[in-house]
Amino acid sequence: MMYWHNTHPFKKQKKAEKSKVWSQSSNKEAVPNQIFIDQQEFDLFKKEDSVHKLTIRNSFKNHPVLEVVYEDLLKDTENQLYKIQQFLKVSPRNLFSLLQKQSSRELKYEILNWADFEEEI
Numbered sequence: 001m002m003y004w005h006n007t008h009p010f011k012k013q014k015k016a017e018k019s020k021v022w023s024q025s026s027n028k029e030a031v032p033n034q035i036f037i038d039q040q041e042f043d044l045f046k047k048e049d050s051v052h053k054l055t056i057r058n059s060f061k062n063h064p065v066l067e068v069v070y071e072d073l074l075k076d077t078e079n080q081l082y083k084i085q086q087f088l089k090v091s092p093r094n095l096f097s098l099l100q101k102q103s104s105r106e107l108k109y110e111i112l113n114w115a116d117f118e119e120e121i
Contacts, residue, residue, distance in 0.1 A: 010045045011035065011110060015103070036112045074099055 014035045057065070066087040073080045081095040108114045 009049075010037070010042060011107065015110070034110055034112045037117060039116065042117070073097065 014037065015033060018035055019033050064087070066084065068080060068084065077097045077099070078095075081097065082092060085092050085095070103110055108118070111117065
């Protein structure tokens with residue numbers, strides 16, 4: 001199961017909705033727009049995300065599961081891919097990822113009302 005810091009998918013969705021840019025094919029900052037996060041919308045997102053994760057965990061409770069954190073996969077791709085291969089019990093190979101962050105800026109520069117969420121994040 002792959003999961004991420006609660007704020008990242010919410011922020012990405014809001015940024016894509018605002019900019020109408022849903023993917024990025026280069027490392028350049030294609031969408032420098034900042035977003036405003038509505039507290040109620042964010043709380044609903046977190047609740048739905050928690051229910052989703054719980055549903056997945058319960059669905060696979062009788063099976064081995066490897067949880068992969070998206071941010072860890074970005075930071076330490078080689079080791080994370082190695083752990084996945086070990087979990088799958090396949091012969092290790094040198095793998096790479098084509099993952100690209102939507103933005104290279106820190107969240108505090110992406111979210112206009114960052115101060116409202118700083119402690120929660």
